[in-house]
Amino acid sequence: MDVGTLLTVQLPTLLVVIIGVPAVLAGYIVLGEFLVRRLPDEARPRVRPWLWVGPALAFVGLFLVYPAVGTIIRSLYDKGGGTFVGLRNYASVLSLSDFPSSSSVWIAIRDNAYWLVFYTILALLFGLLLAVLSDRVPYETPVKSLIFMPMAISFTALAVIWRFMFSYQPPGAPQTGTLNAIVTGLFHAQPITWVQDERVNNFALIAAAVWGITGFVMVILSASLKGIPAELLEAARVDGAGEITIFRRVILPLLMPTITVVGTTLVIFALKAFDIVYVMTAGNYHTDVLANAMYKTLYLAQNFANSSAIAVILLIAVIPVLIFNLRQFRAVEARR
């Protein structure tokens, strides 16, 4: 990029945007209020709320509700969008004709199931372990900072980091990837093609993702852990309970509500997994997931009908979590 256009075109554009966008938004609300004040007294309280929620509802309606409904409808029409075909797109997407191959949606469903189980459980386990352990050492803050750091970087950068962790050289050659150096140096085993070998690759990708999300789990559980009254733990200790008993009988039950909330969030993340798979394998070697299958069908196959069907399958998979979230939310509201 040359410095000339940067200074004359791009930086000014950025400045205009930084100043202009808030000015437009503030202008909207000030002008709107000005108009609302001209209304007769009894109309004002009925109109005013819509002035304030209006833009948000318009955006959410246009970018979430309308397209979600549109996708569901589209998934019931043919490729061109003209003829109603019922569930035929779903049948074609879910057909077993290309089953064992990497492009089958069933492989993506299987891999999403792996993600759902292993990603959620491993992230919860490591997060809980780190939260409980770091709570007992004086250098808690730096430890938590370092574990949490991967949360700040993109999944793309994360995938690059792990690509190098997993890198493979033929047996005999010096291994430059950290994991294969450990495998060959410490365990004197053959190097493993982590990303290609279908016995391990899904778990390798999941491990990379777990590395990234554990900090998130740890931070939330750690905050919840600090909310447990110290007297409660002290009382248990006085009664002669060992640390492990205290953890199982006191800490774990008290953390359960938080673990559930974090768990559901992880389930949503697992179902939506995309970036890591896209960057590391592009869904090859039987590592595809639904989000990536949908992207491929949309951009590579240009098949909007089948792509919509895959998106709806993803939506259906999320619905139980969605209902659970709503229940949690209403339960919390009821306690307010």
Place this chain on the structure above:
Amino acid sequence: MTIAREEVAAPIQVGVAPRILERLGTLPLHVGIIVLTVAWIVPTVGLLVSSFRPLSAFSTSGWWTALSPPFAFTLDNYQHILATSNLSRSFFNSFMISIPATVIPTTIAAFAAYAFSWMRFWGRDWIFLALVGLLAVPLQVTFIPVLSLFIKLGVSATFLAVWLAHTGYGLPFAIYLLANFFRALPADLFESAEIDGAGTLTVFFRIILPLSVPALASLVIFQFLWVWNDLLVALVYLGGTPEVAPLTVTLANLVGSLGQGLQFLTAAAFISMIVPLIVFFSLQRYFVRGILAGSVKG
């Protein structure tokens, strides 16, 4: 004498022995946590060290060999990748995308959260419940209709398209977080302001916003990092157009295209991480608070 000495020595022994035992008892704890922490930072450190290693060393030995003499570090990888790829342009694009895509949803969400928490209107609680439900909806369901809309309006592959999309996608979480915070503000504050004759605008700009700086800061950081790190939304609405591609898209493309020059990828990855890492380490407190306030964003 001997009795006296024993009397003196005894309390010391009683005091020291348990302390040593205690230290020994916590040793596994310290070892465990240090091993885990080291394991956690090795991948990042490995990449960082690799990014400063010369080409000749990169393919013949592991990054850890660079930690012992003779030291051979170089900036070549950074110079090369900045000169030959679209990375510097993408760096600017990432700012161009992330700043408005943070400002717009935060402002609109603040307006809406004010109405949801302090105004009465038809369907208020149901609409809010629907927003909570939308938090879980996979964005994939929205891509095709929104993309067709953008193409029809002629804004696909422009910054405007991603700003608008990120605003729509970010709003449910933003409103959820802010409304929870606004609702917790004391009601007397509003009542006394209204008695003093303050209008809605005054209450919003003079009372709510200044009191909500911590919540707004969390949201801004969260949304900024979210957009900066996003790959999927940018891929879908910007296509592969290099003129508008953010860092994540360019980096993902480099993974596929570099082939032989893989070591340059290490430098590229670090360049993409600089801004998030600065934001994270300087504003960690707010970031954590944002995560704690509403941990259902997807």
